[in-house]
Amino acid sequence: MSNNDLLSRISIDPNICFGKPCIRGHRIWVSLILDLLAAGETIETILEEYPGLEKEDILACIAYGAEMTRDCFVEIPLGTHREAKK
Numbered sequence: 001m002s003n004n005d006l007l008s009r010i011s012i013d014p015n016i017c018f019g020k021p022c023i024r025g026h027r028i029w030v031s032l033i034l035d036l037l038a039a040g041e042t043i044e045t046i047l048e049e050y051p052g053l054e055k056e057d058i059l060a061c062i063a064y065g066a067e068m069t070r071d072c073f074v075e076i077p078l079g080t081h082r083e084a085k086k
Contacts, residue, residue, distance in 0.1 A: 001056060007067065009060035021064060023057045026050075033061040 011024040021030040028050060036046055043058045 001059070003063050003067075006056060006060040006063040009057055010064050023053065023060065026052060026057075028053070030061045030064050033058055034065050037062070 009024050010021050010030060012019060012021050016022060017027050017029060022028055023030065023033070033046065037043075037058075043055060046058055047053055047055065
């Protein structure tokens with residue numbers, strides 16, 4: 001599945017969830033899914049918790065996050081990265 005196909009699974013509607021990006025047909029924010037993945041949840045666990053979702057919906061959230069970082073970034077405070085082990 002191409003990124004365009006995945007991104008078509010994301011909707012942004014100012015009248016739904018305050019205009020936050022959601023999985024199309026659901027009121028589940030993309031940021032929620034990305035937060036769950038960042039916290040260590042697996043795709044399989046998320047699908048169990050949200051049975052209305054499909055694997056491609058989770059992949060669409062990841063693709064959306066990747067697109068968002070192409071032109072902007074979040075400042076990371078100095079001293080928060082790990083030193084490489086020697």
